[in-house]
Amino acid sequence: MNEMRQMLEDSVERLFGDRLDWETQTRIEEEGFPRALWDEVVDQGIHKVLATEEAGGLDGGWGDAYPVLRACGKHAVPLPVAEAMLAEYLAREAGCSLPEGVPGLLPQVLDADAFESDAVKLDGVRTPWGRHAAYLVGVATGDAGAELVLAAPDGLEVAEEDNIGRDPRDTLTGTARIHARHPLPLPADCVRWLGALARSAQIAGGGVTCLDLAVQYAAEREQFGRPLSAFQAIQHYLADLAGVVASVDSITMAACEAYDQRGMTGATRNARFEIAAAKCRASEAVEKLTRLSHQVHGAIGFTYEYGLHFTTRRLWAWRAEFGGAGEWGEFLGRAACEAGGDGVWPLITG
Amino acid sequence: MSSVADKIRFEPSPLPAELDELRREVRAFLEETLADYPAAVRSHSWEAYDAEFSARLGARGWLGMTLPTEYGGHGRSAFERYVVVEECLVAGAPTAFHWVADRQSGPLLVRYANEAQKKRIIPQIAAGKACFAIGMSEPNSGSDLASLRTRAERTANGWLVNGTKIWTSNAHRANYMIALFRTDPDPNKKHAALSQFLIDLSAVEGVTPRPIKNLAGGRNFNEVSFVDVELPEDALIGTEGQGWKQVTEELAYERSGPERYLSCFFLLRKLIDAVRDKASPATMARLGAQVAWATTLRNMSLSIAAKLNAGEDPALAASVVKDLGCQFEQALPGLAQELCELEPTLDGFGLEYQQVLGNLVQVAPSFSLRGGTPEIMRGIIAKGLGVR
Numbered sequence: 093m094n095e096m097r098q099m100l101e102d103s104v105e106r107l108f109g110d111r112l113d114w115e116t117q118t119r120i121e122e123e124g125f126p127r128a129l130w131d132e133v134v135d136q137g138i139h140k141v142l143a144t145e146e147a148g149g150l151d152g153g154w155g156d157a158y159p160v161l162r163a164c165g166k167h168a169v170p171l172p173v174a175e176a177m178l179a180e181y182l183a184r185e186a187g188c189s190l191p192e193g194v195p196g197l198l199p200q201v202l203d204a205d206a207f208e209s210d211a212v213k214l215d216g217v218r219t220p221w222g223r224h225a226a227y228l229v230g231v232a233t234g235d236a237g238a239e240l241v242l243a244a245p246d247g248l249e250v251a252e253e254d255n256i257g258r259d260p261r262d263t264l265t266g267t268a269r270i271h272a273r274h275p276l277p278l279p280a281d282c283v284r285w286l287g288a289l290a291r292s293a294q295i296a297g298g299g300v301t302c303l304d305l306a307v308q309y310a311a312e313r314e315q316f317g318r319p320l321s322a323f324q325a326i327q328h329y330l331a332d333l334a335g336v337v338a339s340v341d342s343i344t345m346a347a348c349e350a351y352d353q354r355g356m357t358g359a360t361r362n363a364r365f366e367i368a369a370a371k372c373r374a375s376e377a378v379e380k381l382t383r384l385s386h387q388v389h390g391a392i393g394f395t396y397e398y399g400l401h402f403t404t405r406r407l408w409a410w411r412a413e414f415g416g417a418g419e420w421g422e423f424l425g426r427a428a429c430e431a432g433g434d435g436v437w438p439l440i441t442g
Numbered sequence: 443m444s445s446v447a448d449k450i451r452f453e454p455s456p457l458p459a460e461l462d463e464l465r466r467e468v469r470a471f472l473e474e475t476l477a478d479y480p481a482a483v484r485s486h487s488w489e490a491y492d493a494e495f496s497a498r499l500g501a502r503g504w505l506g507m508t509l510p511t512e513y514g515g516h517g518r519s520a521f522e523r524y525v526v527v528e529e530c531l532v533a534g535a536p537t538a539f540h541w542v543a544d545r546q547s548g549p550l551l552v553r554y555a556n557e558a559q560k561k562r563i564i565p566q567i568a569a570g571k572a573c574f575a576i577g578m579s580e581p582n583s584g585s586d587l588a589s590l591r592t593r594a595e596r597t598a599n600g601w602l603v604n605g606t607k608i609w610t611s612n613a614h615r616a617n618y619m620i621a622l623f624r625t626d627p628d629p630n631k632k633h634a635a636l637s638q639f640l641i642d643l644s645a646v647e648g649v650t651p652r653p654i655k656n657l658a659g660g661r662n663f664n665e666v667s668f669v670d671v672e673l674p675e676d677a678l679i680g681t682e683g684q685g686w687k688q689v690t691e692e693l694a695y696e697r698s699g700p701e702r703y704l705s706c707f708f709l710l711r712k713l714i715d716a717v718r719d720k721a722s723p724a725t726m727a728r729l730g731a732q733v734a735w736a737t738t739l740r741n742m743s744l745s746i747a748a749k750l751n752a753g754e755d756p757a758l759a760a761s762v763v764k765d766l767g768c769q770f771e772q773a774l775p776g777l778a779q780e781l782c783e784l785e786p787t788l789d790g791f792g793l794e795y796q797q798v799l800g801n802l803v804q805v806a807p808s809f810s811l812r813g814g815t816p817e818i819m820r821g822i823i824a825k826g827l828g829v830r
Contacts, residue, residue: 331819334447350456372734429717
């Protein structure tokens, strides 16, 4: 990892590492949005890795965003850092700046042809942290190609709901006033793809916590007069877990690099292949990551009192968000069937 | 806060674009050379023995690629060799004759053999004219390799070897064997009493391979008895008593390559052909998940090639990839039957897919035995995590 990425990872570790202990996570689940912590994220510009330098960002690539997203996953950060990062990226690519405040990132593609005099109709759009959104940001497609749309959430009906990680996933319905539209030189479906990439990175980080806590617990807990880690069955669980963690980390890092180098368009092999592989693998891995970590922890890991669930509940939610293993596997499987038996390997080597 | 996961990371190491040309050349060569090879034979891949094919590969300069030019190697990078190796595996090229020599014996000899041995043998490896066998396991020493008993005793002018090796692939037709023997009878010195030897099988007497037929009828491996075998002084390679360390380095080469996840790739190719016209979205999702796995494992495997190229120790990373790769390739025959429920057949009967399936269903159990079991791999990983 290069120096800048190490520095980024360290700063996220410093911000969340000590702060998000069991008491704090519990209080946030009970009291809702941790405004003070969010303000610190904004002050430090954690979400601005992909923003331009004029916008106070680092003008980095997804390879630089990866350690930040992974660290957020590792600490089960109950804030829309990934969503804000993606919004900043879209703004940079569209050459515009974003309003102040929490972004309401609209995950689905909007139909620009259906806009009515500077207003967009939302027909039940499930939006992360929608209830806290100071503005809405989404991508529309129409005759003019893809565009970045900024809109005001005022007056929308907000059906509040949390995912099983207890992070807000609210459904927005009604008419939102558009206050800016900018041509966006990215494919219209970019939010789904980059959202999937971001969630893969968060899953990679959540996996790290599953492993760390299991290794630590196995060393401390004694049964039959020995620490759990002295038992071969437990050692093998931990080794298996470590391999799965490494595999998600590896393919997601590779997908970030691939996207930085090749983007998502173009006739030659673009990065859609690696992104689909990353989310497919990451989503599929969630089952084993959570099962093995819980198994090593025994009953204590199943209690609210012990904090493993802050991570594992989020992993179960992230598994499906922005598409699960089935959706992304189907993308790859379709490509493989089109390529045929002789063409599948060239597909992988690129 | 540091994490144990930091000890096992696989930084992306994409192949440089200038290797595309080499890949095209290798692909064209394999397509032409293997055109008439039956699919069932090709599915044996690195277990199929074909001296003529190996010599042709050697003539193209594609063996001993990373070995130094001063000894007759080609002085090329680990990545260039990687391209050749993975293309051979995916094409189902019959590589058994040169596989061990090119993968581990060559690098081992460059590091530990004397000048005369290197000058004599490395050119043979690069030409695809030397087949090597690995003398490690014994009838009572499988996973517990360090308990092996075959003795090499010092004599006035060399060594005298007595004992038995087993599961020794190609011992009945190899030119050389590199074997691990006990050189010190002290029972307290388990690992420190082991040493490695180079045996020129055409020049010694008393080495008798007895073929062992595998469950599929194949005759690759052997039990090899050593009865009063006299070896010259310089048969010892490296340092007496350092055999365990040397073997551990050798095993890193044996465990780190793309063959640890690609053994069934030929089946995946045939499966895709068998189902592509009528694949449901659910079937495509299952196939795509295998493609995602293969892509992931390839990235990890390439990262190991980068570690090897940089002179780093890849042993822990290699254990991870071997363990994961084995899970992937061993599950493929079962998945294939789930998605395309045609009976596995013997060579020459049924569709190509059925023959390839028939072969791989039978040989898949060996994937998690050869080169170290998952139990051993996970023990190594657990040690790397600090829990053992």
